[in-house]
Amino acid sequence: MKCFEFMGKEIFAQFGIPVPQGRMVTTAEEAEGVAAEIGKPVVIKSQVLSGKRGKAGGIKFADTPAEAKAAAADLLAMTVQGHPVQRILLEEKLKIESEIYVAITIDGAAKAPVIITSAKGGMDIEEQAEEDIVKVYLDVFLGLQPFLAKDLARRIGLTGNLAKSYADILEKMYNIMVKKDAELVEINPLVISGDQVIAADAKVTIDDSALYRQKDVPFVDEDMTEVEKMAKAAGVGSFVELGGNIAIMANGAGITMGTLDMVQLFGGQPANFMDAGGGTGVEGTAKAIQILLAQNPKVIFINIFGGITRCDDVANALAYVKKNIGIPVPVVVRMVGTNQEEGVRILREVGIEAYREMKEAAQKAVELSKAGEEV
Amino acid sequence: MAILVDASSKVLIQGITGKQGTFHLKQMLPFGTDVVAGVAPGKGGGVHEGVPLYNTVYEACEHHAIDATVLFIPAAYCKDAALEAIEAGIKVIVIITEHIPVQDELIIVNRAKLKDAVIIGPNTFGMASWKCKLGILPNIAFSPGPVGVVARSGTLTYEIVGSLTNIGIGQTSVVGLGGDRVPGSTFVDMLKRFEADEATQVVVLVGEIGGNAEEEAAEYIKTMSKPVVAYLAGKSAPPGKRMGHAGAIIERGKGTYEGKVQALTAAGAQVATFPYEVVEKVQQLIRRS
Numbered sequence: 222m223k224c225f226e227f228m229g230k231e232i233f234a235q236f237g238i239p240v241p242q243g244r245m246v247t248t249a250e251e252a253e254g255v256a257a258e259i260g261k262p263v264v265i266k267s268q269v270l271s272g273k274r275g276k277a278g279g280i281k282f283a284d285t286p287a288e289a290k291a292a293a294a295d296l297l298a299m300t301v302q303g304h305p306v307q308r309i310l311l312e313e314k315l316k317i318e319s320e321i322y323v324a325i326t327i328d329g330a331a332k333a334p335v336i337i338t339s340a341k342g343g344m345d346i347e348e349q350a351e352e353d354i355v356k357v358y359l360d361v362f363l364g365l366q367p368f369l370a371k372d373l374a375r376r377i378g379l380t381g382n383l384a385k386s387y388a389d390i391l392e393k394m395y396n397i398m399v400k401k402d403a404e405l406v407e408i409n410p411l412v413i414s415g416d417q418v419i420a421a422d423a424k425v426t427i428d429d430s431a432l433y434r435q436k437d438v439p440f441v442d443e444d445m446t447e448v449e450k451m452a453k454a455a456g457v458g459s460f461v462e463l464g465g466n467i468a469i470m471a472n473g474a475g476i477t478m479g480t481l482d483m484v485q486l487f488g489g490q491p492a493n494f495m496d497a498g499g500g501t502g503v504e505g506t507a508k509a510i511q512i513l514l515a516q517n518p519k520v521i522f523i524n525i526f527g528g529i530t531r532c533d534d535v536a537n538a539l540a541y542v543k544k545n546i547g548i549p550v551p552v553v554v555r556m557v558g559t560n561q562e563e564g565v566r567i568l569r570e571v572g573i574e575a576y577r578e579m580k581e582a583a584q585k586a587v588e589l590s591k592a593g594e595e596v
Numbered sequence: 597m598a599i600l601v602d603a604s605s606k607v608l609i610q611g612i613t614g615k616q617g618t619f620h621l622k623q624m625l626p627f628g629t630d631v632v633a634g635v636a637p638g639k640g641g642g643v644h645e646g647v648p649l650y651n652t653v654y655e656a657c658e659h660h661a662i663d664a665t666v667l668f669i670p671a672a673y674c675k676d677a678a679l680e681a682i683e684a685g686i687k688v689i690v691i692i693t694e695h696i697p698v699q700d701e702l703i704i705v706n707r708a709k710l711k712d713a714v715i716i717g718p719n720t721f722g723m724a725s726w727k728c729k730l731g732i733l734p735n736i737a738f739s740p741g742p743v744g745v746v747a748r749s750g751t752l753t754y755e756i757v758g759s760l761t762n763i764g765i766g767q768t769s770v771v772g773l774g775g776d777r778v779p780g781s782t783f784v785d786m787l788k789r790f791e792a793d794e795a796t797q798v799v800v801l802v803g804e805i806g807g808n809a810e811e812e813a814a815e816y817i818k819t820m821s822k823p824v825v826a827y828l829a830g831k832s833a834p835p836g837k838r839m840g841h842a843g844a845i846i847e848r849g850k851g852t853y854e855g856k857v858q859a860l861t862a863a864g865a866q867v868a869t870f871p872y873e874v875v876e877k878v879q880q881l882i883r884r885s
Contacts, residue, residue: 327702430695459840472751
C-alpha cells in the first residue's frame with residue numbers, strides 16, 4: 222500500500238528523520254492559517270499518489286498567507302492524473318543547495334534489502350546515469366551497520382556533519398523498513414540546506430501482507446477504482462479493473478493471468494483480473510459474480526480448474542445469482558476438476574453449457590463480446 | 597527418478613490438525629506420501645488420521661528421522677514455524693501459506709540458506725514426486741514420467757500438468773516456487789536439480805511477469821543439456837498493477853513479458869504462447885528422443 226507524502230513524513234518524524242515544518246490540510250482557509258503559522262514562504266503540494274505531480278501542476282509556491290490560500294484553492298479544484306486533489310501539504314520552502322537520491326527497498330532476486338543512493342537527486346532514478354548510482358545489498362541479519370552508512374556518505378561525496386546527518390537518516394530509513402514493514406522507503410530529494418539534511422519528499426510503501434500488524438497506518442485506497450473498492454469490501458481475493466468488456470473470473474493468479482492473455486490473443490478485451498482464490502464457497506463466489514456484473518460487461522467468462530475450489534460451489538453460486546439477481550449478459554463457463562459432473566449438471570439446469578477446454582471457452586467469450594458490432 | 601524428495605522420504609506436517617492441514621493430509625496419504633508425524637501445539641501425544649502428534653518440531657524430530665516438512669500455518673505464525681523447522685535440521689521445507697509479510701520471508705529464506713535447507717514457497721502449491729506429495733497439487737493431475745516441471749503459479753501448473761497426464765506424459769517432479777517477492781527457491785535452483793536428475797528428459801518452466809527469475813533461468817538454460825519448454829503468464833498485464841501474486845508486477849519497466857520471452861528464446865528454450873502449446877511441444881521433444 223502506497224502512503225501519501227504527508228503520511229510518509231509523519232512516519233519520518235516519528236523515527237527522527239528531519240522533515241520541513243508543515244502540515245496537511247483539506248481547505249483553503251486552513252491553508253492560510255498554516256502559512257501564517259509557518260511565517261515564511263511556503264510550498265503547497267497536492268497529496269496524490271501519482272509520481273509526476275510537479276509536471277502536472279500539482280505543486281505551487283506562495284510568499285504570503287493570502288497567496289497560500291489562493292494557491293490552495295486552485296490545487297483543491299484540480300485533478301492530477303485522474304485523482305481529484307482532496308488534501309494538500311503546506312511546508313516551509315527550503316533553501317536548496319543540493320539534492321540527493323536515497324531509497325531502501327527489497328530485492329526479491331537477491332533475497333535482501335538494498336540501498337540505492339545517488340548524489341544527483343531530484344530526478345527519477347531511472348533517468349540517472351548508471352555510474353552515478355551507488356547500490357548496496359544488506360545482510361538481513363546484520364541490518365544497516367553504522368560503518369556502511371558512513372561509507373555510503375563518502376561514496377556520494379559527503380563530508381563532515383553532512384555525512385553524519387546522511388548516515389543517521391539512512392539508519393532511520395532502515396528502521397522504518399523493518400519496524401513499519403515497508404517495501405519501499407524513498408526520499409527524493411533529500412535536500413542539503415545550509416548545514417542541514419532534510420527529507421523534502423517521502424515515498425513509503427507498506428507491505429500489503431503486513432497491514433494486519435501496522436494498524437496505526439491509515440488505509441489508502443486512492444489508486445483503487447470504485448469497482449476495486451467494492452471487490453475489496455466484498456472480500457474478493459484479488460481484483461484489478463482493466464477496462465474491457467469481458468468480465469473474467471478464474472481461480473489462482475497464474476491461470477487468471479493466462480485466461481486474460483488468451484482472451485486478448487483471440488482479440489477480446491478483458492474487463493478485469495479476478496482471482497477468486499481457492500475454496501471460496503458458494504456465498505463468496507456469488508459475491509464475486511456480482512462484482513463482475515457491476516462492471517456492465519458484454520460477456521462473463523468463468524474459468525475454473527477445481528482443486529480446492531469445487532465446481533459445484535461455483536455452479537451453485539452462478540445459479541443463485543441468475544435466479545435471484547439476474548444475469549443480463551451471456552455467461553461462458555469452463556469447468557474441470559473437483560466435482561466437475563455435479564457442477565456441469567447444475568449449470569445445465571439454469572441453461573448454461575460448460576466447456577472442458579479453456580481454448581474453446583475463451584474463443585466463445587470473445588465471439589460473444591463482439592456480437593452486434595459492425596464488422 | 598525425482599528431485600528433492602521421493603517415495604522413501606519421511607514427511608512431517610506442521611499445522612496438521614487445522615482445516616487446511618487435515619484436508620490436505622487426507623489427500624497426501626492416498627497419494628502415497630509417507631507422513632510420519634504431525635505438529636499441533638497442545639495436542640502432542642494424540643493421533644490424527646493415524647498420524648502421531650507432537651507439540652514441537654524438535655520433539656517430532658526426536659522420534660522420527662524427518663526428510664521434509666509441510667507448513668499449513670497462518671501467515672502471522674509462519675516465521676516462527678519455519679525457523680523451528682530450519683533449526684531442527686529439516687532440509688526440505690514447504691510453505692503453502694500466502695500473505696506472509698516480506699520482512700518475515702527475508703528472515704526465513706536467509707536463515708535457510710545458512711543452514712543448507714531448501715525452502716519451497718511461500719505461497720505455493722508445494723511439490724510432488726512419485727508417491728510423495730508435499731502440498732496441495734490435485735492428486736489426479738500428477739502421473740510419473742520423464743518431465744520435470746517448475747512453476748511460479750499453482751492452478752496454471754495444474755492445467756499444464758493435468759494436460760500432460762491426460763495424454764500419457766508423466767512427470768519426475770513438479771515444483772511450485774510460489775508467487776511471492778522473496779521465494780525460497782528459484783528457477784535456477786530447480787533447473788540444476790532437473791539437469792542432474794537422470795530420469796528427467798524435458799523440463800517445463802511456468803513463469804510469469806515481474807521480477808527477474810526467468811531472465812536468470814535463461815542464463816542457466818544456455819548451459820543445460822536438456823530441452824526446456826516455457827510458458828509465461830501475464831502478457832496482457834498492464835504495468836504497475838499487481839496481478840494477484842505479490843511478485844507479479846511490472847515495476848519501473850522491469851519484469852515485462854517481452855523481456856522474459858526474449859531472454860528465454862535466446863537461451864534456446866521453446867516458449868509457448870498458450871498453455872496447451874506446452875503439451876504439444878513436450879510431446880514432440882519426447883518423440884524425438
